Amino acid sequence: MSKSENQSCLNLPRAVPVSTHLDDQIAHAIDTKTKPPGSLGRIEALALQIARVQKTLSPVMNTCSLTIFAADHGIANAGVSAFPQEVSGQMVLNFLAGGAAANVFANTQNIEVRVVDAGLAGEPLSHENLISRRIAAGTASFLDGPAMTGEQLSSCLDLGSELGRTAEGDAVAFGEMGIANTSSAALLAHKLTGQPLAQFVGRGTGVDDEGLVRKLAVLEKASARTAGQLNAGQVMAEYGGFEINMMAGAMLGAASTGRIVLVDGTIATAAAMAATHLLPAVREYLVFSHASGDAGHQAMIAALEVRPLLDLDLRLGEGTGALLAWPLLKCAAAMLCDMASFESAGVSGKA
């Protein structure tokens, strides 16, 4: 057991073992399928990643689940969002009733949806299918002090890890709901990368020009509150949300079970950034599903130097982009498992 695993109560993913032999075998298998080499483009790269993570030439990619983490943010009262805070809880009830976009995209593909209360404002919602992992009734406003305590951050990571490990499916997707959480995501990205805050601040669910100026001013003020370099844990406690930090834990937990994690948009990418700062090895398990229409997300994926699979101008969250990318994983794995080779099919190679 490595030093870092000893020091943590989390189940941490190990780095995908470097096996030049297996990598060569996977690449050879992909190249000898009945198609010109490379002609399936990014599906081939995806198949390689899946096979490496599963350590096999015959990866299984039949099932996926979505876990939606919901929480509220103290910063919501500072006028950074186009929607009132009560929408977080209302949308949780909508998820539980099956009426949200995430439900519809999941149902269409037989994907199970779990909904977690990571810390919604107000009285706890009562619903038999709601998974309660409430840290508190919303974070504190990070304008005035840390969004959460170190203990609350630890709880987020521990509870998230367990939810990530127990999530069903050959791959797992995570979504979120939390009014004002693009503000939290922008500050996480800014503090983790050291790049200018403004580039990570987008319109979220749709603030207008005036609202965007106000949002940026509020977030600049919040950023100025902490001077100097913070480590990842400090950034997450100062500016994170319960749902974001719990999702980061869930990504680590899911990866520790050797599974691909489908990363959604702005919020999930902030969680993935945080998780990657905590443990760089998690990166190999992450599939970035879509480039959001939100300017902040565009800056995040540029900072991460990733090119997500889809580019559909989505800016909803909930895991919707991850769900839309799921069929690509299924097809990539099936390509490797089920396609004939030139030899087996009796097809001639290049002239």
Next chain:
Amino acid sequence: MSKSENQSCLNLPRAVPVSTHLDDQIAHAIDTKTKPPGSLGRIEALALQIARVQKTLSPVMNTCSLTIFAADHGIANAGVSAFPQEVSGQMVLNFLAGGAAANVFANTQNIEVRVVDAGLAGEPLSHENLISRRIAAGTASFLDGPAMTGEQLSSCLDLGSELGRTAEGDAVAFGEMGIANTSSAALLAHKLTGQPLAQFVGRGTGVDDEGLVRKLAVLEKASARTAGQLNAGQVMAEYGGFEINMMAGAMLGAASTGRIVLVDGTIATAAAMAATHLLPAVREYLVFSHASGDAGHQAMIAALEVRPLLDLDLRLGEGTGALLAWPLLKCAAAMLCDMASFESAGVSGKA
């Protein structure tokens, strides 16, 4: 019956009727779903197109089928392809055995695949599941004269239309196989748009730098053979392939039954261009599924001023890109049918 329908033996699609009332209703339904307006980006635009084509607020998008048209090209003997001509027939047997990428992507999604011999070189292949619509044993080389006669073109369109009308599914996808058919596609795009040939000439299945120079030289010579403006039918007879022209007919046939047509990559886009020149009304039924990694296709979609749904560096054909885009259609229709509205879910609107 319109004049153009009287003059043709084809079943031609009618223009989607302009109904401001229905359009308003669809837009209103999309905007009042429980999400910020516009936050599902291109999925919303797709839902609108599907609903308009099906003339309903509750579009059905449960099933899809793929029809693969295969044929050979006289120009293949002029050294324009990386693969020998016999690969066309070998790949048809691979499709029939279920071993090709298109089969694998289709099986993963329960999509039925039909394979049509539109005119492969050599003796007819014998297989109980092969649909024989052979026009001839490959086209003539368009270096020396027209690829096909006007009568052969008519047969392609008629047979294709019937196959398009009888294709199963709420949406239909078309794929192709034909060594050297990117050469035919490049000339179709060049002659139909009047834009420079070179921009439409890509590496196809993978010619090297030297091969690309040779391919362009051969195609420039073929292009010079016909001077002056040709109409769409003349272009298709001079430079088309049996599989491409039959696919154009199939697109018209499928659209005439009021269904969405999923357009694949380079070859299918050339067929869509030709179909659109024959009958502009077909455009509203077409969903461009992906931007190919082939430079020629990039130029085609620029000429058409379309932004395909996916951008995965595919350059295989067979309908593979159309199959990967299919889940987006399902989700778009389900969004319109199954998502709750703000009112029905009791969710607050913008602050």
